[in-house]
Every structure is written in C-alpha cells, then in structure tokens.
Amino acid sequence: MKGRIWIWNILALICLTACDRWFDVNPQTEVKQKELFSTDQGFYNALMGVYLNLSDPELYGGELQFGLVDVLAQTYSISNTTGGGSAYLYAVSYDWNNCKTLFEPLWEKAYTQIANCNNILKHLEGNRGLFPEGNYEIVEAEARALRAMLHLDLLRLFGPSPAGGMSKPAIPYVDAVVTVPFPQLTVEKTLERIIGDLERAFDLLKVNDPYFTGIPDGEFDFMTANGFRQNREYRLNYYGVSALLARAYLYKGDKSKALEYATKVIGADYHFTTQEEMNAMGVTLCYSEIISGIYLKNTLLKKQTEKWFSENAGSTKLKISSAGVETLFEVASLGSTDLRKKNQFGSRENENEVFLNKYFTGSLLPLIRLSEVYYIAAECAEEHE
Structure with missing residues (x-):
C-alpha cells in the first residue's frame, strides 16, 4: 500500500495541531511543560507514558500485535460468514478505500507517540544536569x-517494498517538534533515518544500560534509587535495540549487519520457554522469549482482547481454521506435542475453528520476540557464510 494514500492525515495534523497538545501527560500550557521537565522524574514519567500508550488497541495492544497485521498475513479464516468485521474483510482483499477505519487511527496514534518522543528529546537539550550519571543517555x-x-512499522x-522500491516515496520521518509539514521521504532515506536513530541508541546503551553493563559493586542503591533503572528487562534496552537493528537491516537488505x-x-x-516454566507462571505467553514488551494500561490482556477472541466478539471475531493450525505446527510430522x-x-464454537488463548x-505484550531474532539469523547466516 502506498504511503501517499494517507499522507495528508499526518501533514494536516502536524500543520494544525501543536505537538504540545499531543503530549499524553496532557499539559495545557507551556508552563506545565516546563514543570514536567524540570526534574529527571518528569522525563522518566513521560517516557513511561509512551510505553503505556503503545498498548492502545490501535497499536501494539491490538492491530499491530494480533489484529490487522495478522489479517493481512492471512493468519485468520475471515469471510462474511465467519466473523471478522467488514473492515477486516476489505483489508484481506486489499480494498484499501473501505478499510480506512483500521488504518487511519493506527497512523494517527503512531505519529502521536512519535511526537511524544520528539517532545522528550527536545526538552532533554540543555538539561543533562538534572540526571544521575548515565540516565540522561538512557x-x-x-x-x-x-x-x-x-x-x-509505519514504513x-x-x-x-525495499525490493525494487528504494527510490520510491514512502512516509515522513518526523524527528522534531515543529508546526510545518514534513516531507515524504523515499524508502532509502527513511531507512537511513531509522537506522541512524537506532545506531545512536545502541551506542548510548552499550555504555550506560545496566541491563547490559551490570551495576558496579556497592552502587546498586544509588543507581536504582528512583526506580528508573529497575525492571529494564522488557524496555527497549541494549538487547531490544540490537534486535530492532537486526530487523531494520534485514528490511533494508543488509544481511551482514x-x-x-x-x-x-x-x-x-x-x-x-519450557512447559514447566509455562505451568509455573500460570500464563500462556512465553515470557522468557520476550526481548522487549509493553504493559497494558489499567487492564488485563483478557479484557482487552475480548473484542477479537471471545465467543461473543461479534463482527470483529478472529478465528483460525483447525487445518490452518495443523499446517502451522506441522502436526502430521513433529508438531502434535x-x-x-x-x-x-x-x-470454541465447533471443532473446525479455534481461537488464540495466549x-x-x-x-x-511482546514488541520483539526471541523467535524473530532467530529467524533473522537463519535467513542471513547462509549468505553470510
């Protein structure tokens, strides 16, 4: 799908909406912005706000996790008689004009969180003195x-596709808090910006991320005093950024990198994850395989996913055929166990249809899984050798 179909949305939003209003802590004036970013804790809260907002149903709490993207991948059995809202029906048949109700909220919310990141980076400038050593860089x-x-993900x-389309127009790379339109970059230029941001993040985390470097003896209390450096295992830490770089370079076609x-x-x-671990945790998600992830805002997974996977989901119900599951797991050979x-x-309703329980x-919810990294390595290894 060509990015220009919806490009007017973000350009209009950038022109007509000040990025300050997008900030989800909801400051109404520049004074409140300055108050928020007057302490290091304000920056930590703002950053955590972005992570939480990624769990919205229009983003990684739904459409970018198991909804629209898996519909496009034809994971589900969708027809006018087996559930799946009309927008999903149009999406699976690539009728873009009739499924804008799925794509436009996704586009808008993604760029809203991009604006929030830009706002954080803007206010970081000149405020290094607010932070304990290393936290500014994190x-x-x-x-x-x-x-x-x-x-x-927007790209x-x-x-x-980069395959033959590197010089074609793609999306704007919005990397500043301004009220003028951003140009629509080519695929090549967009990937350059993406990789540039990730390489910079990698370099900063390689030196400052305690999840990679460890915490020196005797400094644990100091470095974790405000909680910011604790529980980093699911954030975009050193390993999460490494995995994103692997994803970006593969999409670019640079298999060596x-x-x-x-x-x-x-x-x-x-x-x-082993069966024993899954039993001990009492969950169906494989937590040990999550490299980076997000927590839902004020709800549990089951409540948020009922829209898609409950028996009473209605027109947005997403089902998988029994035959599809058997093919996916190679049941005829090794996958039955x-x-x-x-x-x-x-x-759920009959033996020919199944639902995701995980x-x-x-x-x-995962943002990056260990399995993806192994798939990337497998795809690149033979050519590299």
Missing part, C-alpha cells in the same frame, strides 16, 4: 529507539 536512547521502531505497512546484531541477542541470556499448540489455542492471561 532516556535519549529509549526515546530514539521508540521513534525509530514506530517509523519502521513496512504504508511504504513500498542484520546477522551481526541478531547474534548479540542470541548470545545473551534468553531462552525458549508442541507446547504452543497445546497451550495457546482452544476450540492473550488471556497477564498484562504484558
């Missing part, structure tokens, strides 16, 4: 990584 790195990740959805960054994650302390097949799917427990 905030900058994560804001840049979030901005790059959102642009990359993959709305831009031409993609493998380089994928290997950094594979060599770290991540592993595929696969723990994901056993734990993450369940029958989003029915907990409140954590």
Whole structure:
C-alpha cells in the first residue's frame, strides 16, 4: 500500500495541531511543560507514558500485535460468514478505500507517540544536569529507539517494498517538534533515518544500560534509587535495540549487519520457554522469549482482547481454521506435542475453528520476540557464510 494514500492525515495534523497538545501527560500550557521537565522524574514519567500508550488497541495492544497485521498475513479464516468485521474483510482483499477505519487511527496514534518522543528529546537539550550519571543517555536512547521502531512499522505497512522500491516515496520521518509539514521521504532515506536513530541508541546503551553493563559493586542503591533503572528487562534496552537493528537491516537488505546484531541477542541470556516454566507462571505467553514488551494500561490482556477472541466478539471475531493450525505446527510430522499448540489455542464454537488463548492471561505484550531474532539469523547466516 502506498504511503501517499494517507499522507495528508499526518501533514494536516502536524500543520494544525501543536505537538504540545499531543503530549499524553496532557499539559495545557507551556508552563506545565516546563514543570514536567524540570526534574529527571518528569522525563522518566513521560517516557513511561509512551510505553503505556503503545498498548492502545490501535497499536501494539491490538492491530499491530494480533489484529490487522495478522489479517493481512492471512493468519485468520475471515469471510462474511465467519466473523471478522467488514473492515477486516476489505483489508484481506486489499480494498484499501473501505478499510480506512483500521488504518487511519493506527497512523494517527503512531505519529502521536512519535511526537511524544520528539517532545522528550527536545526538552532533554540543555538539561543533562538534572540526571544521575548515565540516565540522561538512557532516556535519549529509549526515546530514539521508540521513534525509530514506530517509523519502521509505519514504513513496512504504508511504504513500498525495499525490493525494487528504494527510490520510491514512502512516509515522513518526523524527528522534531515543529508546526510545518514534513516531507515524504523515499524508502532509502527513511531507512537511513531509522537506522541512524537506532545506531545512536545502541551506542548510548552499550555504555550506560545496566541491563547490559551490570551495576558496579556497592552502587546498586544509588543507581536504582528512583526506580528508573529497575525492571529494564522488557524496555527497549541494549538487547531490544540490537534486535530492532537486526530487523531494520534485514528490511533494508543488509544481511551482514542484520546477522551481526541478531547474534548479540542470541548470545545473551534468553531462552525458549519450557512447559514447566509455562505451568509455573500460570500464563500462556512465553515470557522468557520476550526481548522487549509493553504493559497494558489499567487492564488485563483478557479484557482487552475480548473484542477479537471471545465467543461473543461479534463482527470483529478472529478465528483460525483447525487445518490452518495443523499446517502451522506441522502436526502430521513433529508438531502434535508442541507446547504452543497445546497451550495457546482452544476450540470454541465447533471443532473446525479455534481461537488464540495466549492473550488471556497477564498484562504484558511482546514488541520483539526471541523467535524473530532467530529467524533473522537463519535467513542471513547462509549468505553470510
């Protein structure tokens, strides 16, 4: 789908809406902006606000997680008799004009969070003295990584394929808080900006991220005093940014660089979840495989995903055929005992249709999984050799 179909939306929003109004802490005046960013805690709160807002149903709490993107991948059995709202029906048949109700909110909310990242980066300038050593760099790195990740997903959805389309117009790369339109960049230029942000984030985290460097003996209390450096395992930390770089370089077609960054994650302390771990945690998501993820705002997964996966979901119901699951897990050969097949799917209305169960427990959703990194490495390894 060509990005120009919806390009007027973001240009109009940038021209007519001040980025300050987009900031989700909801300051109404510049005075409140200055108050918010007058302490390091204000920056931490603003950054966490972006992570939380990524869990909106229009973004990674729905359409970019298991909704629209999986509909386009033809994961589900969608017809006018098996559920799936009319917009999904149009999307699966590539009738873009009739599924704008799916794409336009996604586009707008993604650029809203990009604007929030830009706002954080804008106010960082000249405020290094507010932060304990290393925290300024972590905030900058994560804001840049979030901005790059959102642009990359928008590019993959709305831009031409890099294969033969590098010089074609794609999307705007919005990297500043201004009220003038941003130009529509080519795929090549957009990828340059994305990778540039991610490389900068990687360099900052390589030196300052305690999830990678560790915390020196005797400095734990000092470095974790305000909680910002705690619980970093699911943020866009050193390994999360490495995985994003692997994703971006593979999309660009640079398999050597993609493998380089994928290997950094594979060599770290991540592993595929066992049945025993899944039983012990009482959840159906494989937490040990999540490199970076987000928590939902004020709700649990089951409540948010009922729109798609409950028996009473109605027109937005998403189902998978039994035959499709058997093909996916290679049941005829080795997959009949696969723990994901056993734990993450369940029958509902009849034996020929199944639903995803894996989003029915907990409140954590993955942004990047270990499996993706292995797929990237596998795709790149033979050519690299």
